[in-house]
Amino acid sequence: MKLSPVLRMCYEYSNFPKAYIEKAMFKGGKRETAGLAGIKIRKKKKWHYGVSRPWEEENQQENRPGVHHPKVFLEPIKEWKVMRGDLVEVLVGKDKGKQGHVNYIVKQRNWVFVDGLHCKYEYITQETGLKPTMVKKELPLCVVNDVALVDPSDNKPTEIQWRFTEEGERVRVSTRTGRIIPLASMVHETKDYKSKSTYKEQPKDTTAEDLEVISYKPNVKTFEQDIMDSMGIVETKKPAKTWWY
Amino acid sequence: MDLMEFFDVDKNWGENEIKHGRSWRKEELRIKSNQDLHKLWFILYKEKNMLLTMQQECSELGELFPSPERIEKVDESMENLQEVIEERDAAVTELETGTSGRKGDWQHTPFGTVRYRLFKEHAVPPWANPTVKAWNQLPRAGYAIWKFQSRLREQRIRTKHRERRREENHERKLKEIFPHSQID
Numbered sequence: 127m128k129l130s131p132v133l134r135m136c137y138e139y140s141n142f143p144k145a146y147i148e149k150a151m152f153k154g155g156k157r158e159t160a161g162l163a164g165i166k167i168r169k170k171k172k173w174h175y176g177v178s179r180p181w182e183e184e185n186q187q188e189n190r191p192g193v194h195h196p197k198v199f200l201e202p203i204k205e206w207k208v209m210r211g212d213l214v215e216v217l218v219g220k221d222k223g224k225q226g227h228v229n230y231i232v233k234q235r236n237w238v239f240v241d242g243l244h245c246k247y248e249y250i251t252q253e254t255g256l257k258p259t260m261v262k263k264e265l266p267l268c269v270v271n272d273v274a275l276v277d278p279s280d281n282k283p284t285e286i287q288w289r290f291t292e293e294g295e296r297v298r299v300s301t302r303t304g305r306i307i308p309l310a311s312m313v314h315e316t317k318d319y320k321s322k323s324t325y326k327e328q329p330k331d332t333t334a335e336d337l338e339v340i341s342y343k344p345n346v347k348t349f350e351q352d353i354m355d356s357m358g359i360v361e362t363k364k365p366a367k368t369w370w371y
Numbered sequence: 372m373d374l375m376e377f378f379d380v381d382k383n384w385g386e387n388e389i390k391h392g393r394s395w396r397k398e399e400l401r402i403k404s405n406q407d408l409h410k411l412w413f414i415l416y417k418e419k420n421m422l423l424t425m426q427q428e429c430s431e432l433g434e435l436f437p438s439p440e441r442i443e444k445v446d447e448s449m450e451n452l453q454e455v456i457e458e459r460d461a462a463v464t465e466l467e468t469g470t471s472g473r474k475g476d477w478q479h480t481p482f483g484t485v486r487y488r489l490f491k492e493h494a495v496p497p498w499a500n501p502t503v504k505a506w507n508q509l510p511r512a513g514y515a516i517w518k519f520q521s522r523l524r525e526q527r528i529r530t531k532h533r534e535r536r537r538e539e540n541h542e543r544k545l546k547e548i549f550p551h552s553q554i555d
């Protein structure tokens with residue numbers, strides 16, 4: 127089951143299967159009808175991606191039936207160079223020239239959110255509280271123009287290329303100095319674990335040792351015949367004649 | 372034989388999130404014996420039943436069903452298991468008979484075309500089956516078929532042309548908005 131590159135890279139953190147994400151999107155069709163009889167919900171052809179993920183409430187509300195959004199023109203990018211956890215410099219806005227780490231990426235809009243920079247302040251009223259509290263929210267930055275990766279040797283923004291080392295490893299190299307920019311450890315983090323080695327086994331999981339056990343011995347028996355032989359089932363009845371056409 | 376196996380472990384009731392692993396991959400299933408796969412199938416089947424009952428119960432009581440992606444992961448494992456077993460059976464039939472897979476043949480459709488149809492198992496021979504006779508007596512040509520096919524061809528040309536136009540316009544607009552992009 128191969129995931130398309132865009133879907134895989136966007137949702138690596140969530141570790142959700144593709145079928146689950148697709149079920150959350152593109153609702154509507156012949157069988158989906160609204161509460162009142164006679165109103166048909168048309169099948170959604172284009173999903174509008176936003177700050178939150180498609181399976182979350184906010185994005186589902188943006189894509190409710192009857193709501194239309196203006197068309198989003200995305201600049202096509204061949205290879206994504208900015209990954210989660212990278213040190214990046216902001217080139218526009220109030221925080222121009224400041225450096226921060228990337229904590230959220232939305233590939234479907236070419237958006238990157240930097241921790242603490244390029245923010246807006248807004249008042250949010252809690253339902254239980256009385257006074258509205260001020261909250262700092264990061265605004266999206268365009269990957270192509272608004273943001274640049276920082277070269278660790280001189281702490282200045284650079285252009286990046288993906289190249290191969292002598293060993294055959296694919297790495298990011300800055301075009302100005304030639305220094306390799308390593309991936310942050312946050313890249314391999316998912317909702318289930320911080321890194322593969324620190325994953326805690328759950329009671330219903332199969333352990334890595336059990337996965338490596340080879341118990342298959344090739345033989346010229348069908349699956350049914352093999353199971354019958356191992357269980358000692360002997361079939362003496364003749365099956366009824368059937369025709370295949 | 373406990374009916375409470377249809378429900379989850381007690382401490383998982385009322386949780387917001389339940390941690391769990393990933394689905395079985397085909398490479399991991401191919402190295403297991405037929406008996407192991409037989410047992411695994413029923414484990415996955417019972418797990419799926421338990422998840423579906425929990426989902427129904429939570430929706431009835433108006434509570435949150437934690438980690439609903441577990442159902443899709445179990446589905447994935449079961450599909451992979453099915454495909455691995457089909458691979459093994461196809462290999463055995465190919466060794467024994469020389470052909471593998473389900474048999475089929477070309478059949479005339481009421482629209483004047485021919486399609487490849489896979490065979491189904493019937494209890495009645497084809498010369499005694501009235502639907503087979505009806506399918507064989509369909510007209511292969513005629514005024515209705517000609518009119519239908521010409522209109523279908525027009526429709527296909529129209530949709531293909533519109534798709535191509537839509538893509539070309541989109542590319543032109545992209546070049547207008549992003550003149551410095553390095554692709555296309």
